Amino acid sequence: MATTIPEPAPHEPRGPGETPHEAKPERLRREDPKRSSPIRNATTYFRDSHSWDEGAPDPDPRGDTKVPLSETLDDVITHGVHLGYKVIEEHILKGQRAARQLRQSGPEAEAERSELDAFVDQAQRLYQDLGTLCFDAIETLVRSPVLLRIIQPGAPLQGADPPDTARDAAAGSTTRLAIEIVSRHRTRVDLRLDAGTHLRALRVHALHAPDPNAPPLTAITFRPDRGTALLAVSVPDPQPAGLYSGVVVDAESNEPVGTLTLLIAGSAEP
Amino acid sequence: MATAFELTRPELRGQYRVTVYQLGWRLGGKGASGRGPSGRIEEHGLHVWLGFYENAFRLLRQCYRELGRDPGTCPLADWRDAFFPDAHVGMAGAARNGGWVLWSSFFPPGKGLPGDPLTAHNPFALGSYLGRTAALLRSLVLSLNTRQKFDPERGADGSVPQTRPGEDHGRLSPDEVARHIVRLLRHGLMATAVGLIEALALLESVLKSAGSYPRPLLLEFAEGLAANLRRQLENLVATDDETRCKLEIIDLVVAIIVGVIRFGLLWDPRGLDAINDYECREWLRLNGASERSLNSSFVRGLYDLALAYEDGDPDRPGLAAGQALRGSLRMFFTYRGSIFWKMRGGMGDVVFAPFYEVLRRRGVQFRFFHRLENVRLCDASRLMPGERPYVEALEFDVQAHVQGGGEYQPLVTIKGVPCWPAQPDFEQLQDGTAMREDGRDFESHWDRRHVAKTTLQVARDFDFVVLGVSVGAIPHVCRELVARDPRWRDMVAHVKTVASQACQIWLNEPMEQLGWDEPPITLSSFVKPFDTWADMSHALAEEDWPEPPPQALAYFCNVLRDPDEEPDGADAEYPKRRATEVKENAVAFLNDAIHHLWPRAVHSPGRFRWELLADASGAEARPDAGPPDEACFDTQYWRANVNPTDRYVLALPGSLQYRISPLDNTYDNLTIAGDWTDCGFNEGCVEAAVMSGRLAAHAIAQTPALEDIIGYDHP
Numbered sequence: 001m002a003t004t005i006p007e008p009a010p011h012e013p014r015g016p017g018e019t020p021h022e023a024k025p026e027r028l029r030r031e032d033p034k035r036s037s038p039i040r041n042a043t044t045y046f047r048d049s050h051s052w053d054e055g056a057p058d059p060d061p062r063g064d065t066k067v068p069l070s071e072t073l074d075d076v077i078t079h080g081v082h083l084g085y086k087v088i089e090e091h092i093l094k095g096q097r098a099a100r101q102l103r104q105s106g107p108e109a110e111a112e113r114s115e116l117d118a119f120v121d122q123a124q125r126l127y128q129d130l131g132t133l134c135f136d137a138i139e140t141l142v143r144s145p146v147l148l149r150i151i152q153p154g155a156p157l158q159g160a161d162p163p164d165t166a167r168d169a170a171a172g173s174t175t176r177l178a179i180e181i182v183s184r185h186r187t188r189v190d191l192r193l194d195a196g197t198h199l200r201a202l203r204v205h206a207l208h209a210p211d212p213n214a215p216p217l218t219a220i221t222f223r224p225d226r227g228t229a230l231l232a233v234s235v236p237d238p239q240p241a242g243l244y245s246g247v248v249v250d251a252e253s254n255e256p257v258g259t260l261t262l263l264i265a266g267s268a269e270p
Numbered sequence: 271m272a273t274a275f276e277l278t279r280p281e282l283r284g285q286y287r288v289t290v291y292q293l294g295w296r297l298g299g300k301g302a303s304g305r306g307p308s309g310r311i312e313e314h315g316l317h318v319w320l321g322f323y324e325n326a327f328r329l330l331r332q333c334y335r336e337l338g339r340d341p342g343t344c345p346l347a348d349w350r351d352a353f354f355p356d357a358h359v360g361m362a363g364a365a366r367n368g369g370w371v372l373w374s375s376f377f378p379p380g381k382g383l384p385g386d387p388l389t390a391h392n393p394f395a396l397g398s399y400l401g402r403t404a405a406l407l408r409s410l411v412l413s414l415n416t417r418q419k420f421d422p423e424r425g426a427d428g429s430v431p432q433t434r435p436g437e438d439h440g441r442l443s444p445d446e447v448a449r450h451i452v453r454l455l456r457h458g459l460m461a462t463a464v465g466l467i468e469a470l471a472l473l474e475s476v477l478k479s480a481g482s483y484p485r486p487l488l489l490e491f492a493e494g495l496a497a498n499l500r501r502q503l504e505n506l507v508a509t510d511d512e513t514r515c516k517l518e519i520i521d522l523v524v525a526i527i528v529g530v531i532r533f534g535l536l537w538d539p540r541g542l543d544a545i546n547d548y549e550c551r552e553w554l555r556l557n558g559a560s561e562r563s564l565n566s567s568f569v570r571g572l573y574d575l576a577l578a579y580e581d582g583d584p585d586r587p588g589l590a591a592g593q594a595l596r597g598s599l600r601m602f603f604t605y606r607g608s609i610f611w612k613m614r615g616g617m618g619d620v621v622f623a624p625f626y627e628v629l630r631r632r633g634v635q636f637r638f639f640h641r642l643e644n645v646r647l648c649d650a651s652r653l654m655p656g657e658r659p660y661v662e663a664l665e666f667d668v669q670a671h672v673q674g675g676g677e678y679q680p681l682v683t684i685k686g687v688p689c690w691p692a693q694p695d696f697e698q699l700q701d702g703t704a705m706r707e708d709g710r711d712f713e714s715h716w717d718r719r720h721v722a723k724t725t726l727q728v729a730r731d732f733d734f735v736v737l738g739v740s741v742g743a744i745p746h747v748c749r750e751l752v753a754r755d756p757r758w759r760d761m762v763a764h765v766k767t768v769a770s771q772a773c774q775i776w777l778n779e780p781m782e783q784l785g786w787d788e789p790p791i792t793l794s795s796f797v798k799p800f801d802t803w804a805d806m807s808h809a810l811a812e813e814d815w816p817e818p819p820p821q822a823l824a825y826f827c828n829v830l831r832d833p834d835e836e837p838d839g840a841d842a843e844y845p846k847r848r849a850t851e852v853k854e855n856a857v858a859f860l861n862d863a864i865h866h867l868w869p870r871a872v873h874s875p876g877r878f879r880w881e882l883l884a885d886a887s888g889a890e891a892r893p894d895a896g897p898p899d900e901a902c903f904d905t906q907y908w909r910a911n912v913n914p915t916d917r918y919v920l921a922l923p924g925s926l927q928y929r930i931s932p933l934d935n936t937y938d939n940l941t942i943a944g945d946w947t948d949c950g951f952n953e954g955c956v957e958a959a960v961m962s963g964r965l966a967a968h969a970i971a972q973t974p975a976l977e978d979i980i981g982y983d984h985p
Contacts, residue, residue, distance in 0.1 A: 002274055003664070003732035004286045004970060027660065027729040029938040033969060035976070036933035038950045039983040040541030208493050208532070243556065245532055247489060259534045 176228045183235035186265040191231065193248065193258035199229035201251040204260050207244035214240045217262065222251075233262065241266055271297065271625045272963025273736045273943050275329055277971055278632040286971065289635040289732075291642065291666060293915065294712035295680055295694035296618060297626055299740060300916055301956065303616030304692030307886040309684040309814030311616035312692045312907050314916060315772040315827040316804050318612055318792055319353065319384075321605025323957040324980040325964060327385030333624050336631075344686045345812070352620040354808070355379065355608030360793030362866070363515065363567030370866040372793070373515060373567065377609040384606045394984045396536050399599045400527060407523045489531045521563040522554060526595065529557035541985030542592035549923040553591035571795035572598065574802050574828070576953060577918045582768045582831035584798055588922040593952050596984065600951075610792055612804075615812045618690040623681055627688065638678045639669040639699075639712060641720065642739060642747045647754065647937070648728075658938040661735050663727050667720035669712050671700040684814050715746075715913045716842045734939050736966050741946035742767045742914035751937075757930060764928040765946055767917035769848070771799065771830040773856040773908035774806075776820040776884040777871075781805060784822070784868035784882075797863045799855040800826035820884035826859070829918075830910055837912075848910035856908055857900050919946040919954040926952050932965035941969040950982035957981075 177199055181187050193199075202222040209216075219234035241264050248258040277286040296302045303313045319326065331349045339347035346352045361373045529545075530536060538544045545553055551564045563569070572594070573579070573587045580586040601609065613620040630636070644665040653659065672678045678698055681688040694712060696702030700721070711717040726732055739747060744762050751758045777784070790805035807822045830848065837844040860878040864871055872878050880898035885905040911917065929948035932941050942962075945954045949962035964979045976982055 002288055002290045002736040002738060003726065004277060004288050004734045004736065027939065028733040029658070029660075030734065030935055030941070030969060031972065032935050033933045033972075036931050036935070037948070040543055040985050041537075041539040208489070247534065 178225065178228050178230045180230060180232045181235070182233070183264070184237055185235055185239065185241065187233075187235060188263040188265070189231075189233070190261040190263070191248070191258065192260075197257045198250075200224065202229070202231075202248050202257065203251040204246050204248050207246040207260065207262055209240070209242040209244050214242055214244075217244050217246075220246075220260070231260075235262070235264060239264060271622065271629070272325075272329055272960045273738070273966040273970075274629055274634055275333065275625060276964055276967030276974060278629065278634055280632075282971065282973070284633070287633065287635075288629075289637060290629075291637045291640040291664075293639075293641050294669070295638050295678070296622070296690040297636075297680075298618050298622040298690075299738075300911070300918065301617045301621065303618035303690065305616070305619075305682065305684055305689045305813075306692040306907065308816065308888070309689075309812075310776065310886050310907070311619070311809055311813060312774065312909075313616055313772065313825065314909065314911055315770055316792075316802060316825045317617045317956075318356070318610050318804065319956060320601055321355075321380060321384050321607055321609050321611060322600040322981075323611075323955070323960075324384055324388070324606075326956045326960040327383075327611075328980070329960060329964075330621060330624075331385045333628050336628050337624050344688075346615060346620065346687050352614055353611045354614060356610040356612045356790070356792060357608050358789050358791045359609060360788070360791045361567040361571040362793060362796040363570075370796070372788075372867070377605075379608055380606045382606040384611070386606065388980065394604070394981065396530060396541070396985045399603055400530060400536075402603045403523055403527055407520065407527070489528075493528055493532070515566065515568065518560075518563040518566040519568055521558075521560050522566075522568070525554045525557040525559035525563075529553060530595075532557060535985070542596045543926070544592060545595075546590040546592040546926045547924045548591040549587075550589040550591040550594040551587070552923075567795040570801075574794040574796075576921070577768055577770055577829050578920060579768060579829045580766065580920065580922060582770075582829040584829070584831075588920065590921045590923045590926050590952075593921045593926060596951070597953050600981070600984075612792075612806070612808065614808060615687060616689065616809075619687055619812070623688045623690060626680070636677075636680075638680060639671075639694075640724075641667040641669055641718075642743075643667050643723075645735070645737065645748045645751060645940075647750045650754075658936065660937050660939045661728060663725050664732070664735065665725050666723065667718070668722040668724055669710075669720050670694075670702070670705065671721055673698055673700055673702070685812060687812065711845070713913060713915075714842075714845055715743075715915070716837075716839065716844055728939060734941070734970050736941055736943050736970070738943045738963075740767070740915045740917060740944060741765050741919055742917040746914060755936070757928075757936070760928045761930055764922075764925040766920050766922060766925065767914075767946075768920055769830040769832055770827060770911045770916075770918050771852040771855065771909070772825065772827040772911065773800070773852065773906065774823065774825050775856075775860075775903075775906045776810075776886065777822040777824065777882045778820055778884050779882060780821040781807065781868070783870065785870040786868050793867070797859075797866070798828060800828045800859050800863075802827050803867065815884070815886065816888055826856070830912070845910060845912055848912050849908065852908045852910045853903065856906075857903050860903070861900075919944075921953045932962050933969050935969070941966045950979070950984060 177191075179189055179191070181189065193202075199222070204220045204222070206216040206218045207220065208214075217233070217235065217239065219232075219236075221232050223230050223232065243261065243263050245259060245261040248260050250257050274288045274290060277288055278284075290297075296304065300314050301317060303311055306312045327349075334347075334349040334352070341347035341351070357377045357379065359375050359377060361375075362370050363373070533545055535542060535544060548556070551559075551569065554564060554569075555561075573589060576589060576594075576597070578587055578589040580588045626636070642664065644663075645661055646663040646665060648660050648662040650659060679695070680690060682691050682695075683689070696706040699705060708719075710719060737748075741762065744758070745752055748758065752762055753759075781790070786805070790807060792802075792804045794802045796803060804825045805822070806825050810820055810823050813819070830852065857878075861872075861876055864878065865875050871882060880900060880902040883898075883902045883906055885902075887905065926948070929946065929952060930942060931948040932943055934941075943959070943966040944962055945956075945958035947962045947965075949958050949965055951958045951961055961979055961982060964974055965976075965982070968974060968976060968979070
């Protein structure tokens with residue numbers, strides 16, 4: 001508990017009931033702050049705009065203050081990665097020791113030895129599969145018209161879907177949105193769009209569930225429908241229950257403008 | 271203290287006169303410590319500062335600089351004397367074959383020191399964090415290759431990689447990223463381990479500049495990667511505990527990467543707060559983390575360090591996902607110098623005594639032995655049109671008067687260091703001898719004895735109020751506020767706290783002799799009732815033991831389960847009963863569990879070697895005394911932190927939106943400060959308390975600038 005008085009303080013009361021002060025004519029009020037919550041979005045950055053340290057000597061002369069923090073943090077990561085390799089080596093050595101022990105521990109360890117071999121084989125396969133996956137993913141990235149435009153400024157958006165001129169014409173400044181769900185499951189829809197999003201040309205590529213075995217939902221379209229934007233979602237009968245989410249993008253720029261989440265409950269009703 | 275420090279900076283030229291009203295005889299609240307017999311340090315619990323506590327370290331460094339202690343006479347003259355880096359973090363987990371497996375990790379030093387001036391670069395972007403997380407993932411995946419030693423210089427297949435595995439691809443331009451991609455494609459390098467590492471590095475690069483790539487592609491890439499990784503990992507058989515732990519961390523890292531993209535956190539104006547309604551484990555589960563990973567020692571350790579158990583119930587872990595993620599990212603990726611910093615002395619000696627001394631020099635007045643009883647609001651019917659409600663008066667119980675009406679001198683000097691004593695100096699108090707004999711406990715919520723009452727009136731005695739009590743005390747001291755204001759009512763209902771228990775033991779043998787072969791460590795996720803242990807042997811040098819001094823010092827702490835019924839306000843024995851419970855927990859812990867950490871501290875499991883405990887009283891053992899037994903534990907230190915002001919604030923899911931900001935101006939002469947407020951980093955810790963204190967200063971004086979409160983504007 002602290003009290004503050006922005007002028008020379010009167011004497012404090014010394015004992016019970018003692019009130020030696022004269023009342024001031026008017027109490028002081030706080031000013032409203034410019035804001036009362038942090039800025040959380042991606043554009044956030046901090047700086048030392050009015051720091052009392054500004055222009056003052058480093059509080060700790062031993063500190064290396066000339067290095068930008070970004071470099072500092074990158075170095076931390078670099079250290080971390082190098083450390084990772086040290087850890088790896090250590091674990092490899094431990095693995096080798098464990099393998100030696102298994103080999104020396106007699107016939108009863110045969111089952112465990114085969115388990116270790118299986119583990120190593122699977123780890124190797126993991127790398128190979130991951131390599132294939134990365135190959136596919138990066139190929140996808142390379143084919144991305146947006147990425148191409150970043151790499152080659154001025155390049156046309158080849159491969160990008162042409163804008164739906166009919167949709168443009170029909171939608172105009174559409175602000176109403178209708179939702180059509182074709183599903184035998186009980187389904188809840190949560191659509192969140194950034195403020196100012198035009199409804200005339202939106203797209204959702206797919207909705208994914210946390211369970212990697214659940215197939216993504218792909219039958220999702222935004223289309224104009226008599227002056228209203230229509231979000232149509234079709235949920236196949238065998239679709240597993242769960243939470244499916246995906247990103248809504250502007251069909252022309254491919255810029256993300258919101259999220260779409262479907263909660264599919266239970267099994268399909270007959 | 272942070273608010274007082276900010277408001278009395280010399281640059282403000284005495285614009286504010288500050289008076290601190292303090293319960294009992296010492297500053298610090300939950301962070302207070304005291305010196306007991308033989309000058310031993312007695313804490314509320316384990317206090318370790320993390321390397322990302324930028325605000326806390328900055329103010330502390332400024333404080334020490336202003337203090338200007340003479341290193342010739344005071345061993346804690348500089349902040350670097352007071353703190354030292356601790357790079358070892360440990361986790362304990364159940365081993366496959368029974369018992370416990372202990373993980374000791376070394377975190378490499380980060381360049382710079384916490385509190386160093388910062389530049390205009392932003393280290394707090396989620397894309398940047400994701401890139402680093404990808405780098406971690408890369409390292410972890412690499413570590414699964416046990417068939418042959420991976421040589422980062424030449425690669426597992428003997429080919430020389432074009433880029434070193436540690437190279438930061440985030441510095442590459444999109445053109446360069448494309449060239450790397452083409453090279454990988456052309457040579458089919460990704461089928462090899464080296465190629466894969468480079469591909470993962472590209473993932474890191476893509477994630478760091480996530481805004482340059484379409485969100486659906488990012489999501490597709492991350493989810494595809496996750497799905498394949500998990501499919502493979504599920505089939506892996508962890509043949510040893512180390513591999514198992516590594517697989518669990520990979521699983522968690524993948525869940526975080528996928529979750530951040532899937533939930534749109536990179537673009538959400540709420541940042542990580544967008545997922546604060548989710549319990550952290552629930553959110554990770556939603557994003558595919560396995561039950562095995564969610565119950566891993568790594569996750570349990572994070573909960574243990576945050577005392578994140580509702581009502582102190584180990585079966586009810588609770589941590590808001592967004593804040594948990596923010597805390598973890600800050601902890602692992604933005605620390606400077608060291609991930610942990612330990613104090614050489616007690617927190618009271620290292621932190622609050624220097625602040626007290628500096629503030630006294632600046633003219634701040636301290637009124638010890640004042641218990642706040644009521645924050646009285648103005649009569650709403652007397653408010654002028656447009657006038658905001660305000661605090662009209664502050665009502666205190668005066669716990670003791672100082673002899674002669676002078677100022678209480680709270681510090682004692684031990685080995686050249688100004689310290690807080692563990693007990694008040696009764697000699698300075700009127701009727702002090704009687705008070706000592708009565709067993710006055712000035713810090714107990716249940717000991718309401720006082721010698722007088724006093725009331726401070728607005729405009730006469732104060733203009734602004736900074737309410738710095740813990741949220742646990744709010745229902746008791748802000749009854750009118752809670753009754754009248756639904757926001758305050760919601761806050762006390764939802765922002766919950768938890769009691770904690772702590773014990774410290776001084777040992778006559780060094781740790782290595784007890785069987786602990788690792789460096790001094792801070793270890794978590796160990797067995798209840800004391801899941802966290804810190805080797806604090808370094809602090810022995812600051813204590814004042816007769817020869818021969820103890821050889822080791824260990825701190826243990828954990829949550830303490832609340833009773834089903836809240837204790838009655840008149841139940842003066844309640845703290846003692848809980849303290850007895852803590853003692854019994856500690857004795858059982860030493861008998862039954864400590865041998866997992868210190869195998870040679872027991873005769874056999876179940877039989878602790880009680881002769882190891884050092885007695886600070888200096889009493890000689892009686893010749894007719896029997897062999898040392900559990901009674902020896904009476905010479906050690908333990909406590910139950912059950913006072914409302916001592917309880918630790920939780921960051922439960924669905925609760926953080928009920929916190930009130932120090933910037934809130936509903937009552938235009940009142941602001942609040944503490945780690946329980948909405949201060950930007952909403953988790954109980956020193957950094958949150960300092961950020962909140964700085965915000966409170968801003969609320970009154972518009973300084974420091976919000977942009978200078980480091981990490982306040984954080985995703």
